[in-house]
Amino acid sequence: MKKAIRLCVWLVCSTCALLRASSAVGPEQPPPNFIIILADDLGYGDLSCYGHPTIRTPNLDRMAAEGMRFTDFYSAAEVCTPSRAALLTGRLPIRSGMCSDTRRVLFPDSAGGLPAEEITISEALKSKGYATACFGKWHLGHRPPYLPARHGFDYYYGLPYSNDMQNQKRGDPLLPLMRNEQIVEKPADQTALTRRYTEEAIRFIQAHKNGPFFVYFPHTFPHVPLFASNDFKGKSPRGLYGDVVEELDWSVGQILECLRKVGLAEKTLVLFTSDNGPWLTQKLAGGSAGLLREGKGSTWEGGMREPCLAWWPGKIKAGTVNRSLACTMDFFTTCLALAGVEMPRDRTIDGVNMAPLLLGTGSGERNVFFYYRGTQLYAVRKGLFKAHYLTRPGYGKDQAEPHHPPLLFHLGHDPSEQSDVARNHAEVLADIAREVERHRAALVPGKAQLDEIISRN
Numbered sequence: 001m002k003k004a005i006r007l008c009v010w011l012v013c014s015t016c017a018l019l020r021a022s023s024a025v026g027p028e029q030p031p032p033n034f035i036i037i038l039a040d041d042l043g044y045g046d047l048s049c050y051g052h053p054t055i056r057t058p059n060l061d062r063m064a065a066e067g068m069r070f071t072d073f074y075s076a077a078e079v080c081t082p083s084r085a086a087l088l089t090g091r092l093p094i095r096s097g098m099c100s101d102t103r104r105v106l107f108p109d110s111a112g113g114l115p116a117e118e119i120t121i122s123e124a125l126k127s128k129g130y131a132t133a134c135f136g137k138w139h140l141g142h143r144p145p146y147l148p149a150r151h152g153f154d155y156y157y158g159l160p161y162s163n164d165m166q167n168q169k170r171g172d173p174l175l176p177l178m179r180n181e182q183i184v185e186k187p188a189d190q191t192a193l194t195r196r197y198t199e200e201a202i203r204f205i206q207a208h209k210n211g212p213f214f215v216y217f218p219h220t221f222p223h224v225p226l227f228a229s230n231d232f233k234g235k236s237p238r239g240l241y242g243d244v245v246e247e248l249d250w251s252v253g254q255i256l257e258c259l260r261k262v263g264l265a266e267k268t269l270v271l272f273t274s275d276n277g278p279w280l281t282q283k284l285a286g287g288s289a290g291l292l293r294e295g296k297g298s299t300w301e302g303g304m305r306e307p308c309l310a311w312w313p314g315k316i317k318a319g320t321v322n323r324s325l326a327c328t329m330d331f332f333t334t335c336l337a338l339a340g341v342e343m344p345r346d347r348t349i350d351g352v353n354m355a356p357l358l359l360g361t362g363s364g365e366r367n368v369f370f371y372y373r374g375t376q377l378y379a380v381r382k383g384l385f386k387a388h389y390l391t392r393p394g395y396g397k398d399q400a401e402p403h404h405p406p407l408l409f410h411l412g413h414d415p416s417e418q419s420d421v422a423r424n425h426a427e428v429l430a431d432i433a434r435e436v437e438r439h440r441a442a443l444v445p446g447k448a449q450l451d452e453i454i455s456r457n
Helices: 002-019 058-066 080-089 121-126 190-207 240-261 280-285 329-339 355-359 426-442 447-456
Strands: 033-039 068-074 131-135 155-158 177-179 182-185 213-218 268-274 305-311 320-322 368-373 376-382 385-391 401-410
Touching: 033 080, 033 121, 033 240, 033 329, 058 240, 058 268, 058 305, 080 121, 080 329, 121 131, 121 213, 121 329, 131 190, 155 190, 190 213, 190 240, 240 268, 240 280, 268 329, 329 355, 376 426, 385 426, 401 426
Parallel strands: 033 213, 033 268, 068 320, 131 155, 131 213
Antiparallel strands: 068 305, 155 177, 177 182, 268 305, 368 376, 376 385, 385 401
């Protein structure tokens, strides 16, 4: 009931907000369509347009050449459940309770999920008449109260959690493929997932070509175990991991070509990124963070800095390389702003509007980024400097190591985080400490969120 009232209020407020939307969209033009494509465990160095020497990604390379490639873009968390919650809500996972210091992601035996009180991009856009769909891995709660339909999606096709969560020795159920809230295949044929997701997404786009629509496309791969279809298996010089990434690249190409064919290319903002860094403990089955340190599970750059591409022909200048600081939480704010939807006023939104960056009308609004692992703040970036208060490997039994004073790295000079420059920059550490103090003073989760964090630990 509270959600229904909130959405009704938005419907009125958003009509006024649309009139104040970016002039780059145009006061008489309809709001754009949005497609967010999210890879799973893809590393910063896994695409050829980000420097990989053997993985061939011609469609993503073309997307970068026709649009914008970000160099300093982040996921809001270093593992998948909290990172997905942050992307869809525009809020740090600690605010929604979608984080934990022990079981850091949801499992098939988890009872909870994304709280009903949270507002997702899909819910917000529905207040402006958007058709909404999710294709792929959800991982924000597999029980009925937490499935995509309960969070603003008209249609869902995909897996409720990670594709490795069917360990029969552990007692996990067989991996289910779902359409809306019904299981249509169990166990899911993982060799066909990328193709099936893509076909379903194309059908949805074609059916809603008169728009507006929002497609959230969180791929299952390249999370392990790796599967590729016969059309791609054994074809990449990088082995099976390369096969999987090259099939994802094919999928992106199919989506962009569909938009061109139905005349929606100039009416659709497409964003591509990953939920966290590569799973390095998987060796050749995991990806590469390129020149960045560490990978999935860590708050070093390799765990949270991701490839990000933005494509919107006629709006985003082709071939742009953007070095501004941005993150997945900014998708929420940007989509709402471009659609003319009023921002929620009853909660803190951590995302900022990327539209000026995308459209070339202004500089970025983000200058600070907070690196969380579970409920703990490990590091903070401000400008080009990053301070580590705690460090810990992404995986293993090592405990967090506190640093007094914090480690400090100049990411412009040293993106691999090898040379601590804290001794020479006391004033920078003091400035970042003030940012931490302000952040913590404003970070007051509600009782429901705290109860959720405690129960999931």
